[in-house]
Every structure is written in structure tokens, then in C-alpha cells.
Amino acid sequence: MFDLDREVATWSAAVHAGRCQAAAGEGVTELSDHLYCEIERGRAAGLSDEEAFRAAVVRMGTSGELTAEIAKNRSPLGVVCRIAAKLDGPMPASAEDRRLLTAHAVVWATLLIASSMVLTTTTVAKTGLLLILLIYIPLWQVSDQLLRRALRKRPAGRA
Amino acid sequence: MHPMTPSKDLVAASAVPLILSILQQGDSYGYAIIQKVRELSGGDMEWADGMLYPILHRLEKRRFVEAYWGLADNGRKRKYYRLDRAGIEELETQRQQWNKLHAILRQLEGGVPCSI
Numbered sequence: 670m671f672d673l674d675r676e677v678a679t680w681s682a683a684v685h686a687g688r689c690q691a692a693a694g695e696g697v698t699e700l701s702d703h704l705y706c707e708i709e710r711g712r713a714a715g716l717s718d719e720e721a722f723r724a725a726v727v728r729m730g731t732s733g734e735l736t737a738e739i740a741k742n743r744s745p746l747g748v749v750c751r752i753a754a755k756l757d758g759p760m761p762a763s764a765e766d767r768r769l770l771t772a773h774a775v776v777w778a779t780l781l782i783a784s785s786m787v788l789t790t791t792t793v794a795k796t797g798l799l800l801i802l803l804i805y806i807p808l809w810q811v812s813d814q815l816l817r818r819a820l821r822k823r824p825a826g827r828a
Numbered sequence: 829m830h831p832m833t834p835s836k837d838l839v840a841a842s843a844v845p846l847i848l849s850i851l852q853q854g855d856s857y858g859y860a861i862i863q864k865v866r867e868l869s870g871g872d873m874e875w876a877d878g879m880l881y882p883i884l885h886r887l888e889k890r891r892f893v894e895a896y897w898g899l900a901d902n903g904r905k906r907k908y909y910r911l912d913r914a915g916i917e918e919l920e921t922q923r924q925q926w927n928k929l930h931a932i933l934r935q936l937e938g939g940v941p942c943s944i
Contacts, residue, residue, distance in 0.1 A: 684878070699858065699881060699907045702900070706859040707877070730876030738882040 671719040677704050680726060684735045696739070704729070772816045780808070832872045839875065843883050845926060848919040851893060851911040858884060858907070884909060892918050 681700040704725050711721030729735065834842070850856060850864050858880050865873050887893045892915035900906045911919070 695907070696881070698905050700878070702857075702904055702906050703859045703877060703881075705904065728876070729878035734876065735878040735882075738879055739885075741882060741886070 671717075671722075673708070673718045673722060676722055677701050677708075680704070684739070700729075768820055769816055772820065773812070776812050776816070777809075834873060839873065842926075843875070843880075844887065845919060845922040847880070847883065847887065848892065848911060848915055848922070851909055851915070852919060855908050855910040857909065861909075887915065890914070 678697070678701065681697040681704065684696070684700060704722070707725035707728055708718070708721040711724050712718070716724065846865055847861060850861050856864070859877075861884075862875055862877055862880055865875065884893065884895075888895050888909070891912055893909045894912050895907055895909050898906055898908050
């Protein structure tokens with residue numbers, strides 16, 4: 670049997686899956702309210718719950734488009750949250766996301782090994798937080814953008 | 829595409845002034861804003877509904893609008909938006925730009941020669 674509340678919650682959560690918890694929670698509530706408004710309109714026009722839900726989702730746009738649009742608002746912390754959410758969850762479904770994740774793993778494993786060879790324990794103890802804030806987080810953002818561009822340029826079909 | 833249906837680019841470019849103009853008339857929320865645009869355009873202006881929210885959140889981030897939570901008539905939690913001082917200024921700037929563009933188009937339509 671079609672469970673409207675569950676479908677609305679699942680769809681709204683999927684759109685905000687890569688966001689930090691607080692932002693995602695508010696976003697989900699806001700999107701859910703919108704979906705329910707549109708569903709109520711559909712019901713008033715004589716549609717069943719399921720039909721009204723499907724129609725409302727189509728009106729919202731694809732979840733891929735929405736996620737891309739939401740990503741434009743992402744702060745550096747949001748980028749870290751998104752990656753953390755991805756690492757925490759199952760492997761991404763799309764081949765592009767899996768390639769991006771693998772590329773990140775290789776780049777950052779290399780960087781961390783290089784850092785451990787260059788930095789002494791004393792340096793890390795003194796500058797640990799600064800290292801993370803001033804070097805690793807900006808570097809993460811830059812590498813994320815560069816990898817995305819590089820992967821986009823690769824011809825389709827080449828993994 | 830119907831000749832009166834604005835292109836995707838025009839819809840995107842006009843989204844901010846439209847949202848700010850609607851909020852100038854009073855506090856509102858996402859669904860109502862979309863309905864208002866649809867109603868005013870006679871159904872010609874079609875937004876993918878979900879696209880509105882990232883734009884609203886950007887406006888909130890830039891302090892053009894302020895968001896607050898309230899309750900809908902049916903008791904559901906709802907996020908409302910109100911125009912902020914910076915938003916009023918931004919709206920004024922955007923209106924001037926659109927009016928300028930409109931004036932240029934009108935002049936060209938009337939066959940005013942270019943003064944180059």
C-alpha cells in the first residue's frame with residue numbers, strides 16, 4: 670500500500686542527502702511542506718495519493734537538478750559534510766560519483782603520506798589546527814573542483 | 829515552445845527580482861511565491877518548483893531576505909520569508925536595470941538610430 674508520508678520524507682531527504690544535519694533538516698521540512706501543498710492541490714483535482722505525489726515530484730524537477738542547484742550554495746564546510754555523508758553512506762550509485770570518490774581517495778592518501786614524511790611530530794602538535802583550517806580544507810575544495818573538471822573532460826565510457 | 833513562454837535563461841535571470849517584488853508585498857513562503865508567479869504570468873512562466881528554494885536560500889545568505897518558521901493553517905511547519913533592508917535596495921537596483929533594458933528595447937523597436 671502506498672504510504673504518502675514515507676514517500677514524501679524519503680524524497681525530500683534524498684535531495685538533501687549531502688548536506689550538514691541542521692541545514693538538511695530544515696531543507697527537508699521546507700521541501701516536504703511544498704510537496705504536501707502540491708499533493709493537496711492534486712487531491713482536490715481528483716487524483717489519488719500516489720498520482721498526486723508523482724505529479725508533485727515531477728513539478729519539483731529531478732532530484733539531480735535540485736541537488737546540483739543546492740550544491741551552488743555550499744560553503745567549504747558544506748563540501749566537507751557532503752563528502753563525509755557520502756563516505757558514511759553506501760557507495761554512490763552513479764559511475765561518475767564512484768570515480769570522483771576513488772580519485773579523492775588516491776589524491777588524499779598521497780597527500781597524507783607526503784605530509785607525514787615532511788612534517789615532524791612537533792610541527793603537527795604546534796600547527797595541527799592551523800594546518801587543517803588553512804591548508805587541508807582549502808586544498809580539499811580545490812582538489813574537489815579540479816577532479817570534477819578532470820572527470821567531466823574524460824570521454825564517456827572510459828572509467 | 830509557446831511564443832509567450834519565456835526561455836530558461838530569461839526565467840533564471842528574472843527569478844530574483846520577481847521573488848523580491850513578491851516579498852515586498854508581504855511575507856510569503858515557497859509554494860505561495862510560485863503560485864503567485866504562475867498566476868501573474870497567466871501560466872506562461874513555469875518554474876521547476878524545487879529550483880526556487882536554492883535561490884531563496886542564496887537570498888537569505890546574502891541577507892536580502894530573512895527567514896522564520898511558522899505554522900500553516902493545517903498545523904504543518906512552514907518556512908516564511910520576509911524582505912530585508914538590503915533586499916529592498918537590491919530590488920530597487922534590479923528594477924532600474926530591467927527598466928533600462930526595457931527602455932533600450934523600446935527605443936530599438938521604434939527604430940531610433942544608433943548614435944555610434
